[in-house]
Amino acid sequence: MTAAIQFDQLRLPPECEKLRAEVRAFIAEETEAGIIKPSGATGGDSFSREFSRKVGAKGWLGMTWPKKYGGHERTFLERYVVTEELRVANAPTRLHFVADRQSGPILLKYAPEHIKMKVLPAICRGECCFAIGMSEPNSGSDLFAARTRATKADGGWLINGTKIWTSNAHQADYMIGLFRTSAPTKENRRHGLTQFLVDMKTKGITCNPVYQITGHHDFNEVVFENAFVPDDHVLGEIDGAWKQATSELAYERSGPERFLETYYVLEELVRVLGPDPDVRGAEGLGRLVAQLHTLRRMSVSVAGMLHAGKEPVLEAAIVKDVGTIWEQRLPHRARELAAFSEPEATNQVPFDKKLAYATTIAPKLTIQGGTTEVLRGIIARGLGLR
Amino acid sequence: MSETSAIVAETAARIFEDLADPQTVNQAKDEGWQAPLWNSLEESGLTLAWVPDALGGAGASLADGFEVVKVAGRFAAAVPLAETLLAGWLLSEAGISSPAGAMTIAPSRWSDDLKIDAAGVLTGKARNVPFGTRAGHIAALADGPSGPVVALVKLGDVRPTEGRNLAGDASVEIAFDKVKAIAHSAAPVGLDRQRLMLLGATVRANQMAGALETVLAITTRYAGERVAFEKPISKFQAVQHNLARLAGETAAAVAAAGSVADTFANGITDDRFFLEAAGAKIRVSEAATEGASIGHQVHGAIGFTKEHILHRFTLRLWSWRDDFGNESDWAVRLGRMIAAKGAEELWPLVASR
Structure with missing residues (x-):
């Protein structure tokens, strides 16, 4: 028999629901103030220093981290609630999202104490934007093909090469980059890569914009020419980055952002269909809501199992696979269901606008942070097939 | 658990x-x-x-x-275990003792129309009654003069027609032609046709989730055993990706079915239960369609034979989609509920689970 797929029936505890009410009250205020624009299609993808600072001031960044680093020592389940509420509200979280979800936890684990004391509190204040320097022109899903080099120099390392598709790099304060410090060995092609914390203001780093099919500038090409990174910015073991993909990955794969990225289209669809939809509209809507509900239950359950100290690696990968495909299909399905809606209706314009945006961003959802193909390989491994 | x-x-x-x-x-x-x-x-x-x-x-x-x-x-x-459980639950809710032996339940279709008079005489027709020829008794929910009534009917007192589902399990039409119930009692407040259909959907969703688990297990095992082009077919990426999709569908089914069971077991019977039960029947049925076809694809011709056990699961998965409301039916009902509540209420409802 294969390993059983398990989803513990976790319901978010009362402290989470209290927090949810606080987050919703905050969202209402920010919407009132015009910082969150429910009608703006690009909301969740927007960058706002003011908003991120406010989220930090609320204590909703670095929520699970130790207090001495500016964290709040709250639970992953509480963080889950904040993440999903901000995502559904279309709040401009771009500045802090990567830092809070993934860069901070890496620093917590691998950075020297004085770096942690310096950088983590800034993330918690919502003042620090991170980029992830993984992909290269000839190294995408196959991370271990990375060629950008870090060469030993006096007191640090010199970086030379090019990273690409680097989201946020033009606005980021730091990058966590994966660089080649040694050649791979015959026995282990994953050997020889090291993670570094890179200050983006370092001399020798150039950011060139790469415009996306949405017309927006999010991607960059980041060129390193003898950019110096000090020794204390090495994160973890030299040549041993491959060992450092850890249980954080499960959080990263199974969070609410893995199926809520285009949620706004569903809400607009409800408005366009109106209070009394025909059978076709009702059936389509009902199925989408059933699928969304199921995804959220899967995701909450994985959060609960992680919280309980379990390692639902297979389940987490499945959430991302099924969730990203769902959020990618959602705009196209909504388009079909709205095909016969009244074009003069007042709610048609916001629907069309959001649908257009969601349709154009949809392709990236099954590529970023691990493609569908890579994920299915991970799931196959979880099933014992490789 | x-x-x-x-x-x-x-x-x-x-x-x-x-x-x-x-x-x-x-x-x-x-x-x-x-x-x-x-x-x-x-x-x-x-x-x-x-x-x-x-x-x-x-x-x-x-x-x-x-x-x-x-x-x-x-x-x-192929035994009426789920049906007997459901029937026992329905009778107990109305304070009626359960007889020994297998039972079944009616209605299992929205379109069924059962009536009962003050003297406990039933009229109407129930279709696709699962195991309707194998059970000793039928627990029925019928419209009485002043609300829903739970009734216990002896199978010997009705004449079921022959009928089978895709898997060959009895699924029959029963005409209640002025049949006297051996016991009947008013259903408690809240127990109406919808509640029964929701619980029936919950039960079927859980059976289907279990069946999908087995389809995943035997399909994964088979892929590891079957050699083609000089290696186990589980080593081919196309096959791996199909199995990963099957795992995804199974996972969705297990999560949705487990969630609604937990909801009802905790005494929640409001809109949240409606979302969970309708949502589970919809999503698990979709998973059944998708999952069963992947199971067959990976098994190839052998899975298409009587000799292999795969059909025991896939044929029932397909049939169970139709009992206690099929996925299209529940989707229309759920969609209408969401539409009537309005866009602002959608996320709070989803997030309440």
């Missing part, structure tokens, strides 16, 4: 393993295996798990019963 639920699930699994091994059942010349299985389930109190001691049952919790249902789904054994 609580400790008692785990013990109950283990007990059920042991009985099915001993007496309803799919391979053995598939090779059986007749249905002689069914009686020992049923007797053993009955002796263990599993058939009337949802009936309190005072009404002749085992008095287990709702959560325990759902575990039994899921285990039964894993074996896809």
Whole structure:
């Protein structure tokens, strides 16, 4: 028999629901103030220093981290609630999202104490934007093909090469980059890569914009020419980055952002269909809501199992696979269901606008942070097939 | 899962393993295996798990019963266990004692129309009554003069027509032609047709989740054993990706079915239960369609034969989609509920689970 797929029936505890009410009250205020624009299609993808600072001031960044680093020592389940509420509200979280979800936890684990004391509190204040320097022109899903080099120099390392598709790099304060410090060995092609914390203001780093099919500038090409990174910015073991993909990955794969990225289209669809939809509209809507509900239950359950100290690696990968495909299909399905809606209706314009945006961003959802193909390989491994 | 639920699930699994091994059942010349299985389930109190001691049952919790249902789904054994559980629950809600033996339940279709008069005489027709020829009794929910009434009818008092589902299990039409119930009682407040359909959908969703678990397990195993082009087909990426999709569909089914079971077991019967039960029946049925076809694709021709056990699961998965409201039906109902509440209420409802 294969390993059983398990989803513990976790319901978010009362402290989470209290927090949810606080987050919703905050969202209402920010919407009132015009910082969150429910009608703006690009909301969740927007960058706002003011908003991120406010989220930090609320204590909703670095929520699970130790207090001495500016964290709040709250639970992953509480963080889950904040993440999903901000995502559904279309709040401009771009500045802090990567830092809070993934860069901070890496620093917590691998950075020297004085770096942690310096950088983590800034993330918690919502003042620090991170980029992830993984992909290269000839190294995408196959991370271990990375060629950008870090060469030993006096007191640090010199970086030379090019990273690409680097989201946020033009606005980021730091990058966590994966660089080649040694050649791979015959026995282990994953050997020889090291993670570094890179200050983006370092001399020798150039950011060139790469415009996306949405017309927006999010991607960059980041060129390193003898950019110096000090020794204390090495994160973890030299040549041993491959060992450092850890249980954080499960959080990263199974969070609410893995199926809520285009949620706004569903809400607009409800408005366009109106209070009394025909059978076709009702059936389509009902199925989408059933699928969304199921995804959220899967995701909450994985959060609960992680919280309980379990390692639902297979389940987490499945959430991302099924969730990203769902959020990618959602705009196209909504388009079909709205095909016969009244074009003069007042709610048609916001629907069309959001649908257009969601349709154009949809392709990236099954590529970023691990493609569908890579994920299915991970799931196959979880099933014992490789 | 609580400790008692785990013990109950283990007990059920042991009985099915001993007496309803799919391979053995598939090779059986007749249905002689069914009686020992049923007797053993009955002796263990599993058939009337949802009936309190005072009404002749085992008095287990709702959560325990759902575990039994899921285990039964894993074996896809053709016995009316889920139906008897449901029937026992329905009778108990109205304070009617459960008889010994197998029972079934009506209605299992939205379009069925059953009426009962003050004297307990039933009229109307129920279609696709599962195991309608094999049960000793039928627990029915009918419209009475002043609201829904629960009635217990002896199968000998009605004339079921012949009928089978895709898997060959009895699924019959029963005409209630002025049939006197042997017991009847007003349903408690809140127990109406919709509640019964929701609980029926919950039960079927859990059976289907169990059956999908088995489809995933046997398909994964087969892919590892079957050699083609000089290696196990599980080593081919195209096959791996199909199995990963099957795992995704199975995961969705397990999560949705487990979630609604947990919801009802915790006494939640409002809109949240509606979302969970309708949502589970919709999503699990979609998973059944998708999952069964992947199971067959990976098995190739052998999975298409009577000789192989795969059909025991896939044929029932397809059939169960239709009992207690199919996915299209529930989707229209859920969609209408969401539309009537409005866009602002959608996320709060989803997030409440």
